[in-house]
Amino acid sequence: MTTTHPAPRPLDTAAGDGARSRLATARLYLCTDAREERGDLEDFLHAALAGGVDVVQLRDKGLDVARELELQETVARVATEHGALWAVNDRADVALLAGAPVVHMGQGDLPVPAVRSLLGAGPLLGRSTHSLAQAAAAEADPEVDYFCVGPLWATPTKPGRDAVGLDLLREVAASRPTTPWFAIGGVDPARLDQVLAAGAERIVVVRAITGSADPERAARELRERLPA
Incomplete structure (x- = not known):
């Protein structure tokens, strides 16, 4: 049997410009698994986005590529x-095939020049950073459109990754980046005031919304506490 794959979708600069404008106003970024055991990914996404999520990323290491491409159609x-952005995690090939407006890369993933070589200028590119030097490098790179700082606290979604703590957040905030940046890692309603006081204006969350019985309300309560 011959397996067919979707043709790559065009990633054009005009679409990137629209996504960049949307990113400028984004404050609440959600990472979610595929919710395969619950079977409610689409309903969950509708609820979280209705509550005010600005960017959503499907991040589920247990998916094979075929299933991820299928689910990315739903996310998109x-x-x-809802007028939100959606991001592909780690996989430039999946981002290309899915036509994603945003692709996010960790420090151990493809370097920025390689991603741009594959995808061109169209999609926004995000980077994970875990130190002041990495944040400064992301800020200085014109090809990086946003970066995340963390994990602030140890979290089961990133096993083995040491927490960087709020001091790094304060240092990054004090450097006054012009690139949009997000605080990530263990951020929840109980810790949000500490995160904001340390200088962050944008956050990435996982369990604060995915673990809620009412994801729309959880998202709305977080979004209302973030700067306009």
Whole structure:
């Protein structure tokens, strides 16, 4: 049997410009697994995005590529319906095939020049950073559109990754980056005031919304506490 794959979708600069404008106003970024055991990914996304999530990323290391591409179709459709951005994690090939407006890379993933070589100028590119030097490098790189700082606290979604703590957040904030940046790692309603006091204005969350029985309310309560 011959397996067919979707043709790569165009990633054009005009689409990137629109996504960049949307990123400038983004404050709440959600990472979610595929929710395969619950079977409610689409309903969950509608609820979280209705509550005010600005960017949603499907991050599920247990998916094979075929299943991820299938689910990215759902993420793209729901995010577009709500006027939100959607991001592919780690995989430039999946981002290309899915036509993603955003692709996020960790420090151990493809370097920025390689991602741009594969994807061109169209999609926004995000980077994970875990030190002041890495944050400064992301800030200085014109090809990086946003970066995340963390994990602030140890979290089961990043096993083995040491927490960087709020001091790094304060140092990054004091450097006054012009690139949009997000605080990540263990951020929840109980810790949000500490994160904001340390200088962050944008956050990435996982369990604060995915673990809620009412994801729309959870998202709305977080979004209302973030700067306009």
